[in-house]
Amino acid sequence: MENCKYCNSKLEDCIEEGLKCNLCLNNVHIKCLKRGAVPGGFNGDVFYTYTCQECSESKSEVFVRDKLSWLQVIVLVLYHLNTKSSGLARKGFFHWRFHIATFINKNWDILFTKYVKKKKSWTGTVAGTLSHFSTYFFLSGTSVFKEQAWWTLKYPKMSPYLITKIYNSLMTEKSKLKADKQIISDIEIFNKILKNSVINLEMLKPVLLPEADVSANSTEISCDVINILPSTSQIRKNSEEKEKDCNKRKSLLPSFDNKKFLKLSKSSESLADEFTVKCLTQSNTRGEKYLENILKHNRCQEKKEKIRLLDPYCHFNTSLSNISRMKGVSMKQKLLVGLREQFILSPYTGSQLEPYIWRDEESFPLWLKLMVEIQLTVNEKTPNYELPPRGPLVFVRVKPEHIPCINSLCNQFFWPGIDLTESLQYPDFSCVVLYKKLIVAFAFLVPNVSHTESYLSFIFTRPGWRNIGIAKFMLYHLIQINLGKDIILHVSTNNPALMLYQMFGFKIEKVVLGFYDKYYRDDVKECKNAFVCRLER
Ligand SMILES: [Zn+2]
Ligand SMILES: [Zn+2]
Structure with a gap:
């Protein structure tokens, strides 16, 4: 009998599928099931051993999952x-x-x-x-x-x-x-x-492959850049056409020597203590994968450039010096510094991102007030002394050159072994705040930790730059970007940032005792227990 026991119409492959009761051997459409759907509710899921309501002892339908390959x-x-x-x-x-x-x-x-x-x-x-x-x-x-x-x-x-x-x-x-x-x-x-x-x-009918590919996209972007940056376009037009795509990618990503990177990370692991090794193997394997991907992407590699490493151990300087910015950049790119300001191509969403998120000209953080005081005191006796102009706080998306500084700040203020290289895969979900060349704050969201959730992994503002709304703006920005998904985060139970999260509507879901045990050192004053907070969409 191929007809449905309840509605009496036919069962058909792919269109109106159903389950067969293992006792009376009658068929029942998925849509005709008394409970309305199979457990789990996946489309096309008929892989259950089913007993209909009439046959089952409990007088309700029984589903037993078949062994699935x-x-x-x-x-x-x-x-x-x-x-x-x-x-x-x-x-x-x-x-x-x-x-x-x-x-x-x-x-x-x-x-x-x-x-x-x-x-x-x-x-x-x-x-x-x-x-x-x-x-x-x-x-x-x-x-x-x-x-x-x-x-x-x-x-x-x-x-x-x-x-x-x-x-x-x-x-x-x-x-x-x-x-x-x-x-x-x-x-x-x-x-x-x-x-x-x-x-x-x-x-x-098989799926037709969409024709659009990376190189087609990037030519489009180049055109946009030309419209937006007329000064650059003059020089750019003169440059060789065939190098266009190549340069575009180079400006987005630093050049790597994969082998050297691996060697370096291995040797540093052996130096580190057991705990750090654990952290690093985790973050580095992800980093390695990421590097491999970049290398695959980087099709124009005829020109060997100087090696720039994204090294989690770059502790020596947490501001962006011009020298480190320019190292490994070709003369042409040095002349075309404007290129740095061009749109970022997100490897995650494939969309073009504007380089700037926001400029804040007004905030006057404590740190800068202190600097002004020092300058005024030092120059007390200088007649007609004028303070150097104060710059704005610039909110941007993460770029490769930010990573060493961000890693270093994370090592210093959170715990060792953090490597945020992976965030370059989804720059859309990041926010980095610069004062001139100093990174003063950053925040990162990991999209798609599950298909309904994103995870706020790190949010940080340097001491001396706090309480002027930087974190608030970064969080606001990330919530705006993260459409249609819940945001979850862990926060130490005595961290004042909890107030900020609650202000945005995050609700405490549960407490995880000892969540930070494996991360924070014992002398850190942060509480090792964490709240799991969720912002529902
Ligand atoms: Zn039916
Ligand atoms: Zn039955």
Whole structure:
């Protein structure tokens, strides 16, 4: 019987799928289930052993999760994301870690049940499964993004149930042929099965790759820059056309020597104590991955430039000296200093970001008042002494040259081992405040820690620059940027910043005892317990 027990109409693959009661063997549409949806509510999820209301002893429907293969889980997740959260996608593709693995992690108990323990390497399995089945069911976005991280379903209209069916027939067919000692390529068998099992040809339509790619984008941006910066454009026009893209990227990212960086980080690890090593291996592996990505991106590397390292151990100077800014920059770029002010291309959202967020000309922080007092005292006897002009506080987005200083401030004021290099991947969600070349404050949001949450990782203002609303503005900015998602954060229970968070509507969700134990040293006066706060959207 192929009709639904409740509404009596037919069950159809991909369109009106349902579950079969394991006792009376009647079919029931997902939409006709008495509870309205399967547990978890994922689109296309029919992978339950189901007992209908009439057959069950408790007189309510019973769902027992079938054992799912990794292929099924990933197909299910992609199908659900595609149909329910297509807004998350980048040109129709989902990031294997930020979208797929995060979703699995969050819904582990529903997908696998809580009796299945996570293996340490499970995220690796996600990546492996995606590429293993890329000939059949998954489509990689590598050619679109020049980065091996983005995936989507090859046939987005095929339901996870149908894909499972096709995969199972592929396996049976393969073993049959093996027994008959016939040699036919897997792809041939697959295509045959595909034709036989899919009635609606609409479903066989594969995804079309979006044509836009990185280089096309950057030429567009160059045009914008020319419009905005007429003085630069004069010189730029004269420069060789073919170097355009190359320079653009170089101005966004510093040049690295990957091997040297790794060597350096390794040797420094051996010097550090056990605790620091732990922190660093975490942050450095992320850094390494990031570097690899940059190197992949950096297609124009004919010119070998001087090495600039983003070294978490750069403690010597926390202000941006001109020399460190200019090191490793070609003569042409030195002449074109204006280029530094151009739009930033966000690797995360792919959008162009304006270089400035805000300029504050009025605030007069305590530190500057003190400086004025000192200058006046020192020059008391100078006739007609005039104070040097005071600069504005400039709010910008994070740039590569900020990272060593920010890392150093984090090491000094939070705990050792912090490396914020990763924030360059999503500059949209950052705010750095400069007074001339001094970094006086910064704040970072990690987007997509889950698909409904962002995480406020660090917010900091130098002492002497506090209480004039800098943190307030940075937080305001980040909340504005973070559309449609909750923001969560940890804050030490005796940190006065809690007041600020509450002012913005953050609510304390729970207390984590000893949260900062592994971070803060014992002599730090901050309380080691933390509140978890959430700003709901
Ligand atoms: Zn029905
Ligand atoms: Zn039944």
